[in-house]
Amino acid sequence: MxxxxxxxxxxxxxxxxxxxxxxxxxxxxxxxxxxxxxxxxRPTAGTVEPYRVRRAVEEDPELASLLLEHLCLARLAGxxxxxxxxxxxxxxxxxxxxxxxxxxxxxxxxxxxxRLANGEVLVVDNGSGGDAAQVAAGRWGFRxxxxxxxxxxxxxxxxxxxxxxxxxxxVDDDAVVDAGWLDxxxxxxxxxxVGAVTGLALPxxxxxxxxxxxxxxxxxxxxxxxxxxxxxxxxPAAAGQAGAGVSMAIRRDLLSRLRLFAxxxxxxTDARSGGDHYALSRxxxxxxxxxxxxxxxxWHLHRRDYEAxxxxxxxxxxxxxxxxxxxxxxxxxxxxxxxxxxxxRTHHLHELRRSLTRAPGAAPVDLVLAEIRAxxxxxxxxxxxxxxxxxxxxx
Numbered sequence: 001m002x003x004x005x006x007x008x009x010x011x012x013x014x015x016x017x018x019x020x021x022x023x024x025x026x027x028x029x030x031x032x033x034x035x036x037x038x039x040x041x042r043p044t045a046g047t048v049e050p051y052r053v054r055r056a057v058e059e060d061p062e063l064a065s066l067l068l069e070h071l072c073l074a075r076l077a078g079x080x081x082x083x084x085x086x087x088x089x090x091x092x093x094x095x096x097x098x099x100x101x102x103x104x105x106x107x108x109x110x111x112x113x114x115r116l117a118n119g120e121v122l123v124v125d126n127g128s129g130g131d132a133a134q135v136a137a138g139r140w141g142f143r144x145x146x147x148x149x150x151x152x153x154x155x156x157x158x159x160x161x162x163x164x165x166x167x168x169x170x171v172d173d174d175a176v177v178d179a180g181w182l183d184x185x186x187x188x189x190x191x192x193x194v195g196a197v198t199g200l201a202l203p204x205x206x207x208x209x210x211x212x213x214x215x216x217x218x219x220x221x222x223x224x225x226x227x228x229x230x231x232x233x234x235x236p237a238a239a240g241q242a243g244a245g246v247s248m249a250i251r252r253d254l255l256s257r258l259r260l261f262a263x264x265x266x267x268x269t270d271a272r273s274g275g276d277h278y279a280l281s282r283x284x285x286x287x288x289x290x291x292x293x294x295x296x297x298x299w300h301l302h303r304r305d306y307e308a309x310x311x312x313x314x315x316x317x318x319x320x321x322x323x324x325x326x327x328x329x330x331x332x333x334x335x336x337x338x339x340x341x342x343x344x345r346t347h348h349l350h351e352l353r354r355s356l357t358r359a360p361g362a363a364p365v366d367l368v369l370a371e372i373r374a375x376x377x378x379x380x381x382x383x384x385x386x387x388x389x390x391x392x393x394x395x
């Protein structure tokens with residue numbers, strides 16, 4: 001069922017929620033601006049009264065626990081004035097785009113509201129026929145570079161050639177950044193061993209069943225607790241657990257030295273996705289840490305159409321197993337085989353069993369089977385990407 005996406009602050013009085021005629025509200029709960037969790041509530045006569053919002057929070061053990069933790073920390077520490085992270089280091093925000101001028105405009109509008117004095121916004125047009133340059137320069141004066149080689153990773157590599165900042169932040173063109181996104185993404189880089197940072201992504205809208213299903217079945221969210229990943233406790237092959245390329249920042253010197261963006265991976269190639277997974281895995285393998293920072297929030301526009309959503313989810317499956325195959329064969333990472341089997345067993349087989357038994361909330365069988373078929377097709381896709389790689393002389 002469609003749901004109104006609502007953003008509420010609970011540091012003061014508990015708010016009432018006007019659902020605007022929607023049968024349900026998807027609520028982001030904040031404390032002093034910090035995302036703490038989400039909940040679902042249904043209105044009475046179009047409104048969710050404050051006591052019902054509070055009761056819904058109290059009935060969610062994880063959300064109630066996080067809210068209490070953050071409240072205690074805020075009261076113990078006070079609210080000290082910190083120098084914004086965006087004022088302490090140079091950065092380039094990169095938006096790679098192709099044929100989505102409306103979505104791009106919405107993304108750039110959110111970026112224009114940030115504190116950009118020490119950085120820049122760079123749009124990479126991956127063959128959009130000029131629309132991206134007009135959108136980027138027309139209203140905000142952002143720089144736009146064109147990359148004719150198709151593929152998201154090819155666009156990311158082009159950004160590396162043109163960017164000026166020491167930290168490169170990547171955000172998808174169909175996402176909108178939150179006001180605190182930039183400083184939250186940059187703050188962990190004060191620690192020299194942090195090589196990459198990822199952020200929280202929530203749905204921009206939940207207007208269709210396809211968007212609801214994507215958020216339930218294949219969400220970008222990794223939760224509301226800050227996590228630090230390193231090779232001692234997290235195998236590089238499982239780096240996809242750390243976050244996604246919809247909101248990702250990496251040190252410029254690592255991007256250059258480790259050649260993190262293989263152009264044969266991700267959207268626009270036979271791999272279909274996985275460029276972020278591969279880059280993050282190599283960051284861990286090099287001995288650096290990845291910080292998942294839920295305060296770095298973006299709002300992502302999920303596919304509205306079911307068939308488009310299914311192709312997207314299947315593409316993610318292809319990308320996961322292409323990356324694991326690449327890590328196993330190209331980098332001799334034997335853990336990749338174990339990670340792949342565990343993911344197949346705990347995700348694909350588990351979801352297939354739920355679908356076949358019609359468990360409550362289970363995904364449609366055709367969606368699960370599309371993912372599984374894509375997984376089995378990944379080795380052939382990897383061989384095609386390797387041929388393309390060799391043809392370009394890129395190792």
